[in-house]
Amino acid sequence: MRLRLSLVAVLLCLVASVARADEGNGLAVTDAGVLRALETHNTHGLGLAQLLDPARATPIRNDALFALPAMTPIPAALDDAFARYLAEHQKHQPRVSIGVGSGHDAQLFDKAMLTSPDARFVLAGIVNRMDRAYVAPDTCGEIRLIYRLTRLDAGTTPPRLPMTLNLVLHAKEPKDKSVTCVDLAGRWLSAASLSETGAALADRLLASDGPLATVVAANIDRIETNLQIAHAPKSDMQEFRTDYLQKVFRFDETAKRFRETPMENQIDRDRLLADAALGRAFRDWLLAPDHLRAFDRGTVLIPEKFLATSSLASTPVGFAPSVLQPEFGLISIDGKGKGVFSEHDVVTALERAVAQGGALENIRSPAGFARRLNDITCGGCHQIRGIGGFHFPGADTLADQSQGTVPASPHFIGDQVRRRDIVMAMRDGEAPDFSRGFSDRPQTRGSHELAGSPVLDGWGATCYRSKPKGTADKSFASWACAEGLACQQVGSDSSSAIGMCFVK
Known part of the structure; x- marks a missing residue:
């Protein structure tokens, strides 16, 4: 119960935290109205199909999307991953039935939705990842477009399914001399002060001097998929468990196809x-x-x-x-x-x-x-401080706008200060500090902004439980709680040195 309450507290703080992060640095697009306008823009639409096949003018459903030659290897690789997952399930849990729909002990992701005319991937967020310029400095890092799988045959408020597809682009083409890392960093930071909303803001972001001007097909690097492959509620036969499958497909420029590739780290x-x-x-x-x-x-x-x-990551x-x-x-x-x-x-x-x-x-x-x-690792990072296995579920752009959405996890929010500092250094022509802390705790470089929040040392934050008479572990000794809070045990594992900050 204590863990459940703390997670609720974290979620209640997230929407306000995301809003503050956007106003402070402009490094993520999370507004549903702007995202709708960007996806359906008449000259520079950022729908998944328009970027993969620029000749297309409007978003398309999954049967047409995965019929594109570039995309055909993806469902084939996922089919293979599902087959291996089911074989392992049968080997280790033969008494637990698994399948799509009711009547099973564990619910399997309906992979028919990947090629169904009743579903499509909807733009749910855009994230600046110029903090990854250390991987390939001449590309100035990355820009990520996050698409959420959505079922379209279920009424006026289509349900989002537990899968995201990230289209990862180089922030700029290395040979493009018309824009530099300094220019691009400045454009993103300046976007935070734009006063327009909706379609007008989308136009500004996509303008030739806007931060999204370089989001074009030529800069596509890879696709990353993350889906909830199976969910098992607690029962007499099993503990509660949800498994998430992650894969990466890099664009093969010669073959003009996405190829399954080893995942970074x-x-x-x-x-x-x-x-x-x-x-x-x-x-x-x-x-x-x-x-x-x-x-x-x-x-x-x-x-x-x-x-x-x-990667196969499990929760809890x-x-x-x-x-x-x-x-x-x-x-x-x-x-x-x-x-x-x-x-x-x-x-x-x-x-x-x-x-x-x-x-x-x-x-x-x-x-x-x-x-x-x-x-x-990809899987390890997504197990830490995520929202149901995701770090950026994104805005629900097709839902009734009276319904609130939680676009990002505590890990994402806590890392925004570090990312902003890097982009600011790039704008100013300085050498960025690309280092990062553990996924559990933001670096101290943002402590003045994050102090007392659930992402650092506030209620629900990750902390270190030092032993009463033992020597504190030097890696975690600084993971303390804000005044009035104490680091307390989470769950049944009393031996774990990692806990959460709660009222004393």
Whole structure:
């Protein structure tokens, strides 16, 4: 009950937090009216089909969308992922029936909606990710268009289905000299002060000198999918559980198709544990001082040979996602678990990195290393402080506008200050600080703006429960609660050092 109440408190704070974030930095478009106008714009529509096939003038439904040659590999790859998921389910839970519709113990996502004329992907948000310019500096980072799967045959208020599709574009084309990173950063920051609304604001954003002028087909890099593959309510046979499947498809310029690709930093845990030589190679690569420092800063780019092509994240996971649990994870703590990394490996590597380059920002213990090992992955990050497995559910642009929507998670809100600082540095021609903290807690660079809020140290914030007579873990010792609050246990795991801030 305590956990449920805290999550409700977080959700109640989100809408106001998102509004403040937009007014303060202009780095996300979340207004339903503006998004509708952008998607149906008569000369520069940002519907998914218009960007994938610029000759089309209006949004199209899924039967036509996935008939586009560029899109055909996506449902095929998802079909394969569903087949493997069902095989694993049958292997481990043969007594729990799973399928689409009522009459099953676990509800399976209806993948027929992916190619149905009764559904389409609706633009639900646009997010500036110029903070990712460290991946490819000449592209100035990324712009992400988030589309939400919506069923269109169910009355005047179509229900949104639990799936998002992110169209990820380079913020600019590297060879385009007509706009620089300085220019583009300035356009986004200036957008926060625009007074127009609705279609008029959409026109301003899409103008030749607007922040969305570079959102064109030529800048498309990849598609990211995230869907709730199955949901099982609590019963006599099972605990409550929801699983989310994530995949990435990069655009192959030669073949003009999206191809399934390894996911950035999605560590293939099972393969590393099964292949001793590969596991040792990964350990040696990550613990090298330069790579360990990038890992600490959150800017590491792990080689593809160590990565998986899909992620399966589950909720609830409490505050110990699977990679943090020694019996399942990559790091063996206190001699527990198989592990690719021993506690001694980590301690020795941290000491070497500090000796060569000074104190690390986040990872100061084996537990901190393990937590970063989890939240650097796509699946691990989405398990932490999300809204039902998503960090940006987006605006419901087809709903009755009297209904409120929660467009973004606490993790997203807490990271906006860091992203704004990076874009401001780019605008001013300065070297940005691309580092980030753990997914649970925003960096202290935004502490003056976030203090007392659920995303930092307010009611419902993630915190560290220090042991009464023990030594505080250096990686989490600063995760305190605001005055009047105390870090308290969440759920039934009394041994977890991570809790939530509640009234004393």
